[in-house]
Amino acid sequence: MTITIVYGSESGATKSVATRIAKKMGGRTLDIREATARDFEESSFLILGAPTYGAGDLPSDWEDNFDALKSANIEGKTVALFGLGDQETYPDSFLDAMGLLYDQVIAQGATVIGFTETDGFTYTSSMAEQDGQFVGLAIDEDTQSDQTSKRITAWVERLA
Ligand SMILES: Cc1cc2nc3c(=O)[nH]c(=O)nc-3n(C[C@H](O)[C@H](O)[C@H](O)COP(=O)(O)O)c2cc1C
Numbered sequence: 001m002t003i004t005i006v007y008g009s010e011s012g013a014t015k016s017v018a019t020r021i022a023k024k025m026g027g028r029t030l031d032i033r034e035a036t037a038r039d040f041e042e043s044s045f046l047i048l049g050a051p052t053y054g055a056g057d058l059p060s061d062w063e064d065n066f067d068a069l070k071s072a073n074i075e076g077k078t079v080a081l082f083g084l085g086d087q088e089t090y091p092d093s094f095l096d097a098m099g100l101l102y103d104q105v106i107a108q109g110a111t112v113i114g115f116t117e118t119d120g121f122t123y124t125s126s127m128a129e130q131d132g133q134f135v136g137l138a139i140d141e142d143t144q145s146d147q148t149s150k151r152i153t154a155w156v157e158r159l160a
Contacts, residue, residue, distance in 0.1 A: 003027030004043035006035050006069075007050070008061035013141040014051045014084045017152065021047060021082070024156045032065050040072035046110075048101050051084040056093030056127060058100055066104075075109030080159055081136030083128055088143045091123040095138055099127025102135040112136070114159050120147070 005027050009015035018029045027047065030039055040046060048069075053059045058066070083098025102112060115133040121140070128134050137155040139148055 001044045003045045004039060005029045005047040006032055008032040008059045010059050014049050017082060017139055018049050020152055032061050035065060035068045037068050037072035040069055040074055046077060046079045049082040050097040050101055052093060052095055052097040056096030058097045077110045079105045079110045079112050080114035083136060084139045084141060086142035087121055087123040087140050092125045094123035094126040095128035098136050114155060
């Protein structure tokens, strides 16, 4: 199985989480700035990660190269998502970018696995929440960095 972890990261936190996931799962990391449609198509298991910026937006690197994902044929592919955000400063748009990625890959016919519990987080609204769960791994390096290792480990174990 080829695992590709495609991430966008402005200040490095998402890149670091991508690297930690790759180490545990044996996949390769790929900056969204370098990704082509073929990278999405050739991987048998895709993991996509993004921090949220603006008021609930994808980071600019993801926005600028969103077409690479959109133009890829990922119908039937299994995808897992992770998102980074700050629940204290941005409680109304916590992890929204992960929700945007979810909507996109679902629209393209992919299957998303790796939902997680919202327990332990305090926020008001999140586009990454669906039926009381997050649509992927939720990480807050700004206010809960002490939880990150535990959260990554539990998520990777459940994906395996
Ligand atoms: C200008 C700005 C806007 C942000 N907006 C949001 C937001 O709407 N929702 C959220 O959950 N986090 C938001 N964040 C927090 C970042 O997503 C968080 O710090 C993340 O860890 C950054 O990841 P990176 O280092 O990979 O770029 C924002 C941060 C900044 C600096």
